[in-house]
Amino acid sequence: MSDRLPAPDPLAALVNALRAPVAVDPASKRRLMELVREAPPPVSMAGTPGRLTPSRSRALSAIRRMRGDAPRTASGSTLATAAGIALVMLVGMQDRIDTGTAQRRRAVVIGDSVASVASAIRDTLRIVQFMLTAPTASRVALAGDFNGWDPRDIAMTRDSQEGRWVVTLALAPGRHNYAYVVDDTQWVRDPLATPAEPNDLTPPRSVIIVNR
C-alpha cells in the first residue's frame, strides 16, 4: 500500500468517489439487447464466419478446464482428444516449474497454451502460473487488467501445507498488470515481480510481460 497517497489527500478521495458504482436502469440493458437482436448478425473476418472448427473447439474446451470453467460439451471423442492435448501441456509445464522455491512465488510464463500446441487459435495464448505464499490467508484471488480488476473473478487454490496459492491462466502476449487480493480486502503486489509504474492512487500492482 506504499504506492498510495495518504488517506487525507483530497485527490485520492476524489478517485475513490469516482470509482463508486453508478445506478443503471436495468431497462437500458434490456433495450440494448432488443436492438442487438434486431441488428444484422456480425460477420467474422477470419475464415468461416464465427464457426468453431473441431480443433478450435477442443482447444477452447481445454482452456476452460484449465481455468476451472465447466466445459459446455463433453463428448467422448472430445474429452479423449482434449486429455491428450492437456498431457502435452503438462509435460511442458513440469519441465519449467521445478526451478526452486523462490521462483514459485511469482508469476511465470510456463509454456505455450493448449491452443498454440494444437495450432488451433490464430493468436497464441501463453500459460501463466501465478503463485503467492500466504500461509495465514483464508482466501486469495488474482485480479488484473485481464479481468477488469475484479477481485472475485479468479480464485486461487491453496496447493500446499506451506500456504502456497496458485492459479493458472491463458493470457494473450503483452504487458499485464496484476495484484493479489488476500481475504477479500488486502491488495498486495507480487513480492518477486516487477512493480507496476506507481500512480499514487491505486493499490500496488505488479507487471508481467508475456512474450509471443
Added chain:
Amino acid sequence: MESDAAVVKRVLNGEVEAYSILVERYFDHYVRFAVHLVGNREDAEEVVQDTFLRAYRALGRYEERERFGAWLLRILVNRARTVSAIGRRREKMFPDQVGEILPEVAEAHPEERAALREEMARALDQLGRDQREAFLLHYVEGLSYEEMSAVTGSGISALKMRVKRSCERLREILQGVNRV
C-alpha cells in the same frame, strides 16, 4: 468464468443471446466511466448503448490478442468524443460523496453540500476533454500508459503530461474548495 473471447466466438457462431453476458460484464462499469466523461447520465447511457451496438456489428473485427474490455473502451472513448464535439452541455452533477471527500467541511456546513458537489463536478469540467479523459483512464480505470495509448490513439509522453497536469489542476481546485 467463460472468457470474453469465448463469448465473442459464441456470438459469432450465431448465439446472439450470449452477447448479454458481455453486456452484463461491462455495461454498468462503462456507464460510470461515461458519466464522468460526458457529464450527464442520459448522454452516458446513450453513449454506452451505442458503443455496445457498434461493437456487436464490428465483432468480427475483434482480435483476441486485445482484451475485449479495452477494445470496447476504445469505441466508447470515440463515441464520447463525438458527443462532446457536438456541444452537449456537461451538467453539473456529481454523486453525493462530498462527505467522503471533504468530511470536515461537509459536517461543519451541511447546507453547503450541494454547492460543494457542484464544485466537484466543476473540477472535472475544468480539466478539459483530453485531461479529463486521461485522468479517468489512468486513475479511475487503472489503465497503464501503453493501454491508454491504444485506447486514445495519443502518444505515451503526451498522456503522461495530461495526467500530470490534470492532477496539478485538480489539487489546486480541491484545495480551493477545502478552504471554503
